[in-house]
Amino acid sequence: MFSGYTINEKQVGPAHVLPGLVNTGFSTKLQAACDHHSQRLSKDCTLLLEGDPCQVVYCVLDGWLALSKTLEQGQTQIIDFALQGDIVDPTTADGETSSVTINGLTLGTVATLHRATWQTLISDCPDLRQWLHGKDAARRARHSERMLRLGKGTAEMRVAYALLELHIRVNMISGSALPEFHIPLTQQQIGDFIGLSSVHVCRTMRRMSRNGILAMSDHMDVRILNPQALSHMAGIDHATLKREIVPALPSQTRRTSAP
Structure with missing residues (x-):
């Protein structure tokens, strides 16, 4: 298996x-x-x-x-x-x-x-099918946004988008709305995710740090200092991205669709 x-x-x-x-x-x-x-x-x-x-x-x-x-x-x-x-x-x-x-x-x-x-x-379980449909839609949205930036975006846009996506997903699990989050990834793994070398990822994140957009410590503990600037750099509205990639729970779906 x-x-x-x-x-x-x-x-x-x-x-x-x-x-x-x-x-x-x-x-x-x-x-x-x-x-x-x-x-x-x-x-x-x-x-x-x-x-x-x-x-x-x-x-x-x-x-x-x-x-x-x-x-x-x-x-x-x-x-x-x-x-x-x-x-x-x-x-x-x-x-x-x-x-x-x-x-x-x-x-x-x-x-x-x-x-x-x-x-x-x-x-x-019909509700399970509905839940899976929402998760599939969220995954497709993630992939399409990242594919756009892989094909057409700058290095800064790719890194900014990846950080925003991971921040939203990590906070969804923890139930937190805090600007700091941990991603257990090396810069090489981030590069493999967004089509950049680890050196390019390192330089881009250092530049973001120098410009006051984010702070990093302890191997990928990230704190977003300027979410508006990070969203602008990623080329996406944070609230819109969250709505697109966070699937609703079955109870939320029923309440939303009720007359």
Whole structure:
């Protein structure tokens, strides 16, 4: 089920850490399935390799995962980061192989659900389908905004957008509205996420720091000092981005759609 990875085999107890899913129509069933199939991951492990056989869906209960693709010459592009509460289905259209390599960047916990189990959950829980639709829409929005900047944006625009996106996602999990946040990434990993070298990322973030836009400490503890300037540099409105990439919970969806 996993390949080429290091894992802590100690069985973990009930996780109960899917953000916001309390007293929803499907939370009990989904949490029970995640608790039963949860595994602790070690830092820098590999869960799955691009092209490997894959018949599972991963539910991230804790920690950070990186989803990436690599060229034959070794150049790697990080396609996305999966954080707490994210669902990762890496299977290609053939239904048999993984489209990406999945690495655990931090200590964490994932639930590995066989596709048949996952399909049963979806069939039995209409609210789960609605929740997944929202998460898929948020992921598409993230990818399209970043793709625009990868293709047309400057280095500063790419770095600024990545920091804004990660800040919103981290705060969504923590329930915080504070300007400081931690991203457990190296500058090389940030570069692989936005198509820049680690040297270019370092220079760009130092320039932002000198200009009073952000402050950094302890290897990627980031504090946003001037959110308006960072949003302007990223070429996006912060409130609009948050609305587009933070999926509503099922209860919020029902309230919004009610007459």
